[in-house]
Amino acid sequence: MAHFDDEHLRDLEARMRRDDPRFAKALGSGRPCRPREYRHGRAWLVLAIALACLGVGMALPQGILIAVGLVLAGAAGHLFDPQRARPRGNDPPATR
Structure with a gap:
């Protein structure tokens, strides 16, 4: 590999470790986990609580x-x- 390719790969590795350390550690050990973008445990919990509040609020007329x-x-x-974790306005340039 050329020197430029090695440098580019090291930059990608450092960025991945900074963005999602859990995923980078699991990938390095050979047992990858889902990236942060696909982990929705808390979101499902909040949605379940929201639906429960809506149901109880409609059953007992509580605004x-x-x-x-x-x-x-x-x-x-x-x-x-x-x-959601990516700052708005820093969109990567479009590729063709």
């Missing part, structure tokens, strides 16, 4: 529980976004 359920559902939707 505050309905409002809490809607807010939590919005937060869960935000947690499902795979690009």
Whole structure:
């Protein structure tokens, strides 16, 4: 491999370790795990709590529980976004 290729690979490795250390460590040990973009455990939990609040708020006419359920559902939707960790406005250049 050329010197430039080695340098480019080291840069990619360092960026991966900085972005998702758990994934980089698992990949280095030969037992890769899912990257951070595909781990949604907390999002499912928040969504379940939101649906429970909405259901209870509709069963017992409680506007505050309905409002809490809607807010939590919005937060869960935000947690499902795979690009949420990337700062906005720093889009990579388009490739052809």
